[in-house]
Amino acid sequence: MLSERKELNEYPPLAEPRTVRLRFCKRGALQYISHLDLQRTFARILARAELPLWYTQGFNPHPKIVFGLPLPVGSESVCELVDIRIERDMPCGEILERLHAATTPELDFTECYVPERKFADIASAEYKIHIDAAVPSDEIACAIKTVLTTSPLKMMKRSKSGEKEVDIIPFIKSADAVPDGTGYTLNVLLSAGSTDNLNPEYVVSALRQRLLLLRSGEEYSVMRLRVCLENGEEFR
Amino acid sequence: MFSCSQLKSVSKPGRYAGGEFGQIIKDKEKVAARFAFCFPDSYEIGMSNLGMRILYGVLNQADDVWCERVFSPWKDMEERMRADGVPLCAHESGDPVRDFDFLGFTLQYEMCYTNVLNVLDLAGMPLYAAERDDTYPIVIGGGPCAYNPEPIADFFDLFNIGEGEEMLPEIVRLYIKMKEKGATKAEFLIEAARTIPGVYVPSLYDVTYNSDGTVKAYTPKYEGVPAKVTKRIVKDLDKMFFPEAVVMPYIECVQDRIMLEVFRGCIRGCRFCQAGMIYRPVREKSPETLLRQAKCLYENTGYEEISLTSLSISDYTRLHELTDGLIEWTNEKKVNLSLPSLRVDSFSRELMDKVASVRASSITFAPEAGTQRLRDVINKNVTEEDLMRSAGIAFGSGKEQVKLYFMNGLPTETYEDLDGIAALAKATVEQFYATPNHGKRPPQVTISVSCFVPKPFTPFQWEAQDTVETLEEKNRYIGTRVTDRKIRYTHHDARVSHIEAVLALGDRRLAPALVKAHEEGFEFDAWDEYFSYEKWMSVFAAAGIDTAFYANRRRDKDEVLPWDIIDCGVTKSFLWREREKAYGETTTPSCREKCSGCGANCLGGKDICCPNAKN
Numbered sequence: 001m002l003s004e005r006k007e008l009n010e011y012p013p014l015a016e017p018r019t020v021r022l023r024f025c026k027r028g029a030l031q032y033i034s035h036l037d038l039q040r041t042f043a044r045i046l047a048r049a050e051l052p053l054w055y056t057q058g059f060n061p062h063p064k065i066v067f068g069l070p071l072p073v074g075s076e077s078v079c080e081l082v083d084i085r086i087e088r089d090m091p092c093g094e095i096l097e098r099l100h101a102a103t104t105p106e107l108d109f110t111e112c113y114v115p116e117r118k119f120a121d122i123a124s125a126e127y128k129i130h131i132d133a134a135v136p137s138d139e140i141a142c143a144i145k146t147v148l149t150t151s152p153l154k155m156m157k158r159s160k161s162g163e164k165e166v167d168i169i170p171f172i173k174s175a176d177a178v179p180d181g182t183g184y185t186l187n188v189l190l191s192a193g194s195t196d197n198l199n200p201e202y203v204v205s206a207l208r209q210r211l212l213l214l215r216s217g218e219e220y221s222v223m224r225l226r227v228c229l230e231n232g233e234e235f236r
Numbered sequence: 237m238f239s240c241s242q243l244k245s246v247s248k249p250g251r252y253a254g255g256e257f258g259q260i261i262k263d264k265e266k267v268a269a270r271f272a273f274c275f276p277d278s279y280e281i282g283m284s285n286l287g288m289r290i291l292y293g294v295l296n297q298a299d300d301v302w303c304e305r306v307f308s309p310w311k312d313m314e315e316r317m318r319a320d321g322v323p324l325c326a327h328e329s330g331d332p333v334r335d336f337d338f339l340g341f342t343l344q345y346e347m348c349y350t351n352v353l354n355v356l357d358l359a360g361m362p363l364y365a366a367e368r369d370d371t372y373p374i375v376i377g378g379g380p381c382a383y384n385p386e387p388i389a390d391f392f393d394l395f396n397i398g399e400g401e402e403m404l405p406e407i408v409r410l411y412i413k414m415k416e417k418g419a420t421k422a423e424f425l426i427e428a429a430r431t432i433p434g435v436y437v438p439s440l441y442d443v444t445y446n447s448d449g450t451v452k453a454y455t456p457k458y459e460g461v462p463a464k465v466t467k468r469i470v471k472d473l474d475k476m477f478f479p480e481a482v483v484m485p486y487i488e489c490v491q492d493r494i495m496l497e498v499f500r501g502c503i504r505g506c507r508f509c510q511a512g513m514i515y516r517p518v519r520e521k522s523p524e525t526l527l528r529q530a531k532c533l534y535e536n537t538g539y540e541e542i543s544l545t546s547l548s549i550s551d552y553t554r555l556h557e558l559t560d561g562l563i564e565w566t567n568e569k570k571v572n573l574s575l576p577s578l579r580v581d582s583f584s585r586e587l588m589d590k591v592a593s594v595r596a597s598s599i600t601f602a603p604e605a606g607t608q609r610l611r612d613v614i615n616k617n618v619t620e621e622d623l624m625r626s627a628g629i630a631f632g633s634g635k636e637q638v639k640l641y642f643m644n645g646l647p648t649e650t651y652e653d654l655d656g657i658a659a660l661a662k663a664t665v666e667q668f669y670a671t672p673n674h675g676k677r678p679p680q681v682t683i684s685v686s687c688f689v690p691k692p693f694t695p696f697q698w699e700a701q702d703t704v705e706t707l708e709e710k711n712r713y714i715g716t717r718v719t720d721r722k723i724r725y726t727h728h729d730a731r732v733s734h735i736e737a738v739l740a741l742g743d744r745r746l747a748p749a750l751v752k753a754h755e756e757g758f759e760f761d762a763w764d765e766y767f768s769y770e771k772w773m774s775v776f777a778a779a780g781i782d783t784a785f786y787a788n789r790r791r792d793k794d795e796v797l798p799w800d801i802i803d804c805g806v807t808k809s810f811l812w813r814e815r816e817k818a819y820g821e822t823t824t825p826s827c828r829e830k831c832s833g834c835g836a837n838c839l840g841g842k843d844i845c846c847p848n849a850k851n
Contacts, residue, residue: 028255074240
């Protein structure tokens with residue numbers, strides 16, 4: 001398969017390196033891989049895919065790989081974004097095809113395009129959280145919504161300056177919960193990005209503490225569905 | 237298979253999650269044999285092992301065999317597993333190890349033995365082979381520690397002696413054939429011992445002991461079972477299976493790079509070194525093969541570094557051809573070359589420039605002993621001049637840090653030799669200032685001293701290890717001799733080395749002590765934070781074992797050694813001759829200069845360097 005590929009020098013060089021944005025999922029076993037490990041893995045995926053990467057021109061040349069919004073360990077995602085830079089005019093379809101062959105379905109690439117917006121425009125992220133419960137009820141679903149919308153909801157939050165108690169309600173832009181056959185499905189929109197950011201694990205912890213959910217070894221799962229702009233539109 | 241809540245509750249869940257690029261998944265309904273291949277240590281250590289990568293690929297070549305990986309769960313996960321009643325499962329399928337046809341262990345160091353027992357226990361299997369009926373997997377051991385498997389012989393059904401690339405598939409094939417015919421485990425084991433060279437089935441031998449505690453004899457219980465098991469080797473490395481695609485760990489491992497095995501064996505014959513003896517005869521791969529494999533591995537892994545691995549890489553006869561061929565494409569792809577072990581007598585500026593990585597600020601040499609006299613005793617065959625020349629090259633090209641490896645407690649060692657260690661470090665510092673164009677920052681010379689452990693199949697296999705007290709005193713003494721702040725001194729824990737010696741030189745009577753150690757919760761003994769000397773000594777005492785009998789006793793020439801059941805090619809008479817030469821402070825030339833008649837050429841091998849080799 002590798003030998004059927006065109007050689008890289010068959011693609012015309014670009015006058016300026018081009019940034020392309022890749023959208024990928026991170027599911028199943030991959031949810032347990034930390035952001036740091038993902039970064040190292042990415043360099044190897046890009047090498048396996050044999051893309052015409054542009055290298056930094058310094059003393060220690062390396063490809064430019066910039067992630068949109070790090071995903072916490074224990075969360076899955078269908079909307080991860082990463083920017084890479086290429087120095088030859090390889091079509092996006094070809095890039096996707098090469099990446100596809102270099103990775104597993106749990107870390108697969110779904111889109112490749114030239115971006116218009118900067119990652120700094122990311123303001124929030126939408127998550128689906130599923131919490132297992134033996135006997136789900138409408139009352140508890142309502143209580144979940146109430147907990148996640150009533151200020152103050154004080155939680156011990158870790159930050160660079162240490163651990164302190166903060167009200168996390170300002171970081172929860174919307175929250176909904178419905179009971180289903182196996183528990184509760186929550187849909188939450190949380191602050192995301194470099195200024196305000198809330199890890200969905202705090203939402204789960206809050207419910208564990210306030211509503212005594214997940215107290216008998218029940219499972220829960222978190223899935224990032226999309227990242228959004230300040231106005232709630234999907235970020236691309 | 238672990239649940240989400242189990243994975244979310246432990247450190248580094250990526251160790252257990254699986255799903256790596258390159259892992260091999262098969263339909264379990266369609267395979268005839270399932271093989272659980274265990275590295276009995278953490279995932280990060282196990283995934284760094286080249287042997288496991290090779291054998292995983294070899295076994296999975298057959299469509300009807302599925303080999304999966306197994307590692308020791310870290311302590312936090314083990315606690316979770318025991319609390320939740322989850323048995324140990326294989327990495328790929330998440331199916332319980334207990335339901336497999338085989339459970340194979342690669343035995344890379346003695347201090348993993350308690351982990352082996354813990355893996356058996358976590359899998360829900362009785363520890364003693366005799367207590368496992370035909371429904372349990374057949375437990376196989378291999379790797380360097382299998383050259384004296386006796387301390388753990390009672391826990392294993394079968395050992396692979398030597399290289400497994402050919403032997404292991406033969407064992408699995410025979411098993412499939414006999415299983416179809418409804419044979420019992422006992423019948424399979426006897427047939428394997430009789431027909432597959434390199435197979436050692438400990439239960440097929442009676443072991444008797446003399447009144448002084450030494451071994452009297454090994455007697456096969458059945459006709460056709462070999463009186464001595466001869467090591468297997470792969471004769472032609474160019475034709476040998478080599479994995480051109482590997483499983484890519486997501487989490488950082490100890491060896492997280494392409495490992496390109498250039499040759500097997502070593503021409504040197506250092507008298508303390510087990511690897512230098514048991515992997516003989518020397519067999520090389522051709523640069524053509526290596527260049528093809530390296531390119532292929534890069535395309536399939538995307539690793540940013542290629543490490544040329546072999547015992548003494550600069551002894552490869554066509555090293556320049558190989559490095560030149562690699563550099564043709566590695567520079568362009570920004571792939572670094574690294575060489576793990578460098579001998580000071582063959583180190584050159586040219587070689588260093590090729591492997592220079594801008595990031596590596598330090599370079600390591602292993603003089604092993606502090607004086608020329610002792611280096612001659614151990615047949616290291618390097619001089620202080622070699623070391624100074626090599627350090628000069630390193631300093632002259634901008635490096636400021638040099639690491640020097642030594643051993644203490646070597647046979648015939650005196651305090652003068654220990655003074656020599658400190659003196660050599662000091663001379664290295666002086667070499668820095670004597671080197672034109674040395675770096676601007678002051679030099680840092682690190683001396684790392686380990687304790688000599690006598691190993692089977694070495695000229696020093698008859699030697700007594702220094703007592704823990706003596707070794708500790710020597711460690712302290714070296715510390716007092718190091719006064720320069722530019723010299724950093726570290727040493728190994730003598731107490732670990734003592735236990736290591738007992739397990740390396742032991743016999744079958746150690747088994748009850750190991751079981752007791754397991755029952756007391758010993759594991760991860762290779763990790764400083766979990767090793768407890770006091771607990772080990774109390775376990776041995778409780779089992780009635782005098783550790784000094786194994787570690788601190790000099791053996792007679794004619795004593796039957798527990799590992800005499802194994803024939804590793806190198807003869808006992810050669811090893812004794814080498815021992816005598818050690819005491820005469822006489823060196824032995826390398827295999828390339830002159831054949832010393834070690835005996836390993838009887839095993840054959842293509843293009844080996846022994847002039848008398850049978851091809």
